[in-house]
Amino acid sequence: MNTRDLEYFMAVAERQNFSAAATQFHVSQPTITLAIKRLETEFGDTLIQRDRTHAQAHLTPAGEILQRRAKLILQNLALTQQEIVQSKATTIRFGLPPIIGTVYFPRLAGKLMADGILSHIRTREAGSDQLLKELQNGDIDIALLESIQPLPNDLLHTQLLADRPFHVIVSNQHPLAQRKHISFHELVSERFVTLNDNFIHSAALTAYSKAAGFKPNVIYKSPDINLIKGLVAENLGVSILVSDAIKAGDEVVALEISDALTERFNISLAYRQGFVPNAMQRQFINDLKVLK
Structure with missing residues (x-):
């Protein structure tokens, strides 16, 4: 399956128009049509019904199923591309809430400096809710998050490091x-x-x-x-x-x-499920785990 075909399909599903999807990707309308036909052959079902009178395209029940799945597939592919790039990076994209940065993170700075990591950290300071979204979207890779209850999340690996009253x-x-x-x-x-x-x-x-x-x-x-x-x-x-x-x-x-x-004031280490850290990122994660 060609992932570009999925991107074309998602554009048609969103815009409900073949011409608009073609314009979005700067390709001809027949290119979009052929992509949809390939997907319909692949899945053995009609995905889009065309209303030529009103120049509209509507998803069939099978098309609605594919739209939901394709969105996740394309998101995971984008995350994979980002993580492959980051696996070779010499920087660490790190999320840090202000109060953890002010009160707790300085305790780790000496260890991070001794390990040669401190100068490679690119810190994104924001509230934990915002950092949680950015972590899931792939905008940062590792974060310390605060919460008043333990932080379960199916998309993330989380580890409670400390809690305070x-x-x-x-x-x-x-x-x-x-x-x-x-x-x-x-x-x-x-x-x-x-x-x-x-x-x-x-x-x-x-x-x-x-x-x-x-x-x-x-x-x-x-x-x-x-x-x-x-x-x-x-x-x-x-x-x-x-x-x-x-x-x-x-x-x-x-x-x-x-x-x-x-x-309580809970501090958790968090990174995406499936995230494969490089050697420097692994050392950084291990250094964060000593926070108590």
């Missing part, structure tokens, strides 16, 4: 600053400042608030973790933050959350 942070001047633990329902009257929706902290805040029976009064969102900690330090609101992001000198107090929820 969330804490409530309050100002040193806040009445709760003398506490060690807190139940989330005690925060029903508080103002919240939080990382924006590109971070899983927003989802964690929603989960804890829902379990406590209230909707949080979020007065401000930001992608800047230091800004959020600064606003809390000024006693403008409270927040929820992964424990390791709280450093000495932040002028905030971290309170353990006593509610028995399963939501």
